[in-house]
Amino acid sequence: MAxxxxxxxAIVHPGDLVTISVxxxxxxxxxxxxxxxxxxxxxxxxxxxxxxxxxxxxxxTIRKALLAKEILYDPQVLVYLQESQSQLVTILGGVKTxxxxxxxxxxxxxxxxxxxxxxxxxxxxxxTIRTPLGKEKTLRLGLDLADDRTQLSxxxxxxxxxxxxxxxxxxxxxxxxxxxxxxxSLDGGSMTALRLCSLASGYRDTAAENKxxxxxxxxxxxxxxxxxxxxxxxxxKQQDIILQPNDIVYVPNSAWKQTTQAIRIIAINTVAxxxxxxx
Numbered sequence: 001m002a003x004x005x006x007x008x009x010a011i012v013h014p015g016d017l018v019t020i021s022v023x024x025x026x027x028x029x030x031x032x033x034x035x036x037x038x039x040x041x042x043x044x045x046x047x048x049x050x051x052x053x054x055x056x057x058x059x060x061t062i063r064k065a066l067l068a069k070e071i072l073y074d075p076q077v078l079v080y081l082q083e084s085q086s087q088l089v090t091i092l093g094g095v096k097t098x099x100x101x102x103x104x105x106x107x108x109x110x111x112x113x114x115x116x117x118x119x120x121x122x123x124x125x126x127x128t129i130r131t132p133l134g135k136e137k138t139l140r141l142g143l144d145l146a147d148d149r150t151q152l153s154x155x156x157x158x159x160x161x162x163x164x165x166x167x168x169x170x171x172x173x174x175x176x177x178x179x180x181x182x183x184x185s186l187d188g189g190s191m192t193a194l195r196l197c198s199l200a201s202g203y204r205d206t207a208a209e210n211k212x213x214x215x216x217x218x219x220x221x222x223x224x225x226x227x228x229x230x231x232x233x234x235x236x237k238q239q240d241i242i243l244q245p246n247d248i249v250y251v252p253n254s255a256w257k258q259t260t261q262a263i264r265i266i267a268i269n270t271v272a273x274x275x276x277x278x279x
Contacts, residue, residue, distance in 0.1 A: 006081040006106065008056035009131050010158040014038040017083035018050075020062065023076040031082060044071055054133065055079045081106065087159025091116045094123030094167040106156040109139065112163060122184060124166040132160040141165075171243050173200040175251035176207035192240040193228045193249050203230075206253045214241050215248040 012018060014034050020042065022028040032040050038051015045065045050058045059077040066075040088100040089112060096117030109127060113119060119141075128138045139155065157163060168184035171191050178201035185191050193214055203209055209230040216224045228249075232238035243249070 006055045006079060007156060007158065008054060009133055009135055010055045010081050010106070010156075011132050011160050012050055012053055012055060012058050012079070012081060013084060013087060013159070014051040015084075016081060018058070019080040019082050021078045021080075022066070022072070023078065025072060025075065044069060055081065081158065084159040089157055089159055089161050089163065091163040091165065093127075093165035094120050095165050096120050103157075103159045106158045109141075109155050109157055109163070112157050113141075113165065119165065120167075122167045122170055124168040124184075126166040128164045128166070129155075129157060130162045130164070131158075169245045171196050171245070172248040173197060173251075174248060176204040176253050177251055178202055178204060191243045193243060194230060194233055194240050196243065196249050197230065197251065203251060204253075207251050208254045209251065211252050213250045213252075214243065215250055216244060217246065 012034065014036050017031060017033045018040070019029070019031045020040075021030075028043065030043060032042065034040050034051050037049075039047050039049050042048050042062070042065075045062070048061065048065055050061055053061065058079045062077045062079075063075050066072050066077070083105050084103065087103055089103050090100050091112060092098045095113060096119070098116065101112065101115050107115070109129070113127075125141050126138060127141055128136055130136050137155075169191065170182050170184050172182050173196045174180045177197060180200055183191075183196060183199050193212060197203065197212070210232070212228040212230050214226040214228060216226065218224055226241055228241050229238055233240045
């Protein structure tokens with residue numbers, strides 16, 4: 001006898017194929033496809049309307065029908081959503097091909113992300129799943145989506161759900177740093193200029209730490225340059241700068257002469273060769 005059961009808040013749609021079993025009635029274990037109107041033909045009960053209900057409501061409806069027929073004293077009904085007809089799940093945010101994904105059955109969250117092309121370069125570490133009834137669940141993806149040992153392998157996404165993969169915040173550390181490149185904060189936490197320099201493994205011997213600059217492109221396209229004296233920040237004489245996504249922290253060498261043109265070239269033409277991921 002089938003003992004599988006779908007998530008209580010999964011929606012059963014017209015045209016779906018469901019398996020219905022009653023634990024204390026072993027002979028009652030059937031698979032049936034709902035009509036276009038959402039009706040199911042069930043043994044002992046006849047036609048029962050269960051379309052556009054949650055799995056929990058379907059179970060309750062069938063239980064009440066069995067009680068009304070006085071077939072069982074305490075029927076324990078299980079409903080498994082075996083196949084969903086022409087339904088979509090929408091995945092948005094930090095994946096390579098966001099948008100609607102056709103599904104005929106439930107899949108795991110890693111499987112859905114794979115169907116959307118995988119995480120994008122700025123894909124973050126947090127995903128939120130929203131059901132058609134408005135319920136939400138937030139999960140941490142972890143570093144290995146293919147690892148079957150994680151809780152993600154058992155968490156199902158159903159047709160009608162919406163999944164939002166939070167985008168990471170990317171910052172660029174360039175110039176006289178040991179490991180210049182792009183750095184993504186997966187947890188969406190705040191990043192400062194000095195912390196970013198630290199993530200880039202610190203300054204080279206030729207760095208002019210007191211001439212560090214934060215280069216920021218504003219929404220109107222203009223370039224803003226913020227001076228940061230790393231030595232004064234370390235001494236508590238100046239506040240560190242809280243970065244915004246896509247900010248560039250540039251550390252010149254000790255002989256570098258600041259010019260507006262040089263800053264503008266850096267801001268417009270930066271292509272990070274590496275993207276470092278930190279939690």
